[in-house]
Amino acid sequence: MNESFKRGAAEGFRAFLPLSVGLIPWAVVTGVAMRSIGLSPLEAMGMNVIVFAGTAQLGTLPLIAAGAPLWLIVLTALVLNLRFVIFSAALAPAFAGYPKRHRLLSSYLLVDGVFAILSERILKSQDAHWRWGCYIAPSVWCWVLWQVFALVGVLGAGVLPADWSLEFMATIALMVMLVPMSATRPMLVAALAGGLGAVLLRGMPLKLGLIAGIVIGIAAGFAAEHWQQRKEPT
Amino acid sequence: MSEGIWLWLTLAAIGSTTILTRGSFIIPGERARLPATLQRALRYAPAAALAALVMPDVLLVGGELDPLNPKLAAAVVVILACTRFRNPWLPFIAGMGVLLLLRKGLGLP
Numbered sequence: 265m266n267e268s269f270k271r272g273a274a275e276g277f278r279a280f281l282p283l284s285v286g287l288i289p290w291a292v293v294t295g296v297a298m299r300s301i302g303l304s305p306l307e308a309m310g311m312n313v314i315v316f317a318g319t320a321q322l323g324t325l326p327l328i329a330a331g332a333p334l335w336l337i338v339l340t341a342l343v344l345n346l347r348f349v350i351f352s353a354a355l356a357p358a359f360a361g362y363p364k365r366h367r368l369l370s371s372y373l374l375v376d377g378v379f380a381i382l383s384e385r386i387l388k389s390q391d392a393h394w395r396w397g398c399y400i401a402p403s404v405w406c407w408v409l410w411q412v413f414a415l416v417g418v419l420g421a422g423v424l425p426a427d428w429s430l431e432f433m434a435t436i437a438l439m440v441m442l443v444p445m446s447a448t449r450p451m452l453v454a455a456l457a458g459g460l461g462a463v464l465l466r467g468m469p470l471k472l473g474l475i476a477g478i479v480i481g482i483a484a485g486f487a488a489e490h491w492q493q494r495k496e497p498t
Numbered sequence: 499m500s501e502g503i504w505l506w507l508t509l510a511a512i513g514s515t516t517i518l519t520r521g522s523f524i525i526p527g528e529r530a531r532l533p534a535t536l537q538r539a540l541r542y543a544p545a546a547a548l549a550a551l552v553m554p555d556v557l558l559v560g561g562e563l564d565p566l567n568p569k570l571a572a573a574v575v576v577i578l579a580c581t582r583f584r585n586p587w588l589p590f591i592a593g594m595g596v597l598l599l600l601r602k603g604l605g606l607p
Contacts, residue, residue, distance in 0.1 A: 285586075286586045288586075289586045289587050289590060293590060303505075307505060307506075307509070310506065310509060311509045311512075311513075314509050314510060314512075314513035315509065315512050315513045315516055316513075316516060317516045319544065319548070320512060320515065320516060321512075323547065323548070323551050324512055326551070326555070328505075328508060334507075334508060334511060337508060337511070337512065338511045338512060338514075338515060340547070340551075341511075341512040341515040341516075342515040342518075342519070343543055343544075343547045344543075344544060344547050344548070345515045345516055345518075345519040345520070346519060346540050346543040346544065347519075347540065347541070347543065347544045348516075348519035348520040348522070349519050349522045349523070349532065349540060350532065350537055350540055350541065351520070352519065352520055352521060352522045352523040352524050353522070353523040353531065353532040353537070355523075355524060356523035356524050356526075356527070359524050359527070360527050361527075362527070364525075364527075367521070367524050367525050367527055368521065368525060370524060371517055371520040371521030371524045371525055372516070372517055372520065372521075374520040374524070428594075428598065429594070429597055429598065429601060430594075432569065432572065432593070432594065432597055433590060433594065435551075435552055435555050435556065435569070435573075436572075436576050436589055436590050436593045436594070437590075438548050438551055438552050439548075439552055439573060439576050439577065439580070439589070439593075440576070440580055440586075440589050440590075441544075441548060442545060442548040442549060442552060443576075443577055443580040443581060444580065445544065445545045445548070446545060450542070451541075451542065451545050454542040454545045454546045454549075455545040455546065455548070455549035456549065457546070458545065458546030458547065458548075458549040458550045458553075459549030459550055459552065459553030459554075460553065461550065462549075462550035462551075462553060462554050463553050463554050463557050463558065463563070466554055466558065466561065474550050474551070474554075477546070477549075477550035478543070478546045478547045478550050479546075480546075481542060481545065481546025481547075481549060481550060482539055482540075482542045482543055482546050484542075484546075485541075485542030485545065485546065486538065486539045486542060489538065
């Protein structure tokens, strides 16, 4: 193995390790939530490997449980994953010269935490081996952690009583992601408008109220950002 | 809920959104750029989508607005746990604790 790959891997792993511990409750809760809507252990772990995106998994579970139409489930997953388009665009220059299979693997493994902690260092480095090590080591670690602790949740869910309202764990998990996200004014506006829009438009056919609410939320957040910038020009 | 092969197809379809979004710029491998305005607007998509999933669940009971239900009380506790403390387990323990206390202890719906 290449020396600078190893150095990159060590640095990436060290930087990501503390944050990755915070993933453990997510993974366990996602495991429990997948079982709580009636997925078998095999189906739950299948979803965990195929989808490998906590927000999209937790967000689509209530729709799968309710028997929502496939297009709505996929559209919701797509919206919940849209942030990755931004991450992908930001990271693409760092991987531009890599073989196709490297780029496929790094796409499948791209998660918020690794991007947040390491994207700056990876984009700054001129050494392609170092960049790959720094990205792939924490990303694989994150994947392993996610699968192992989801399995703990999947197997643990079976021993918990059915009338404990465990499906609410998924809602709590979505809130735990949402709350820190809403720290800035426009983000909070986007969240409130999106949520209230979905509540008020719940009567729309085909559960279109959910998509309408999301569109309203994005528009409101964007408008709030413009309004804030006009008020206090930077 | 869909069963068997349909469920697996659903899971594959959900999974395709993961690889499509994450690979959107990495897989083509070109130094393409997203238009700045679109990039800024997309930043609000996750927050709007999460809230659009969470708020109907905690504000509605049987399709009707109910501002005094156990789930909303639990949601308020979850928000407090997230903003006041750093422990990653606390929101789950506190939220489920309040929900179960109100539902099992007081028999609320």
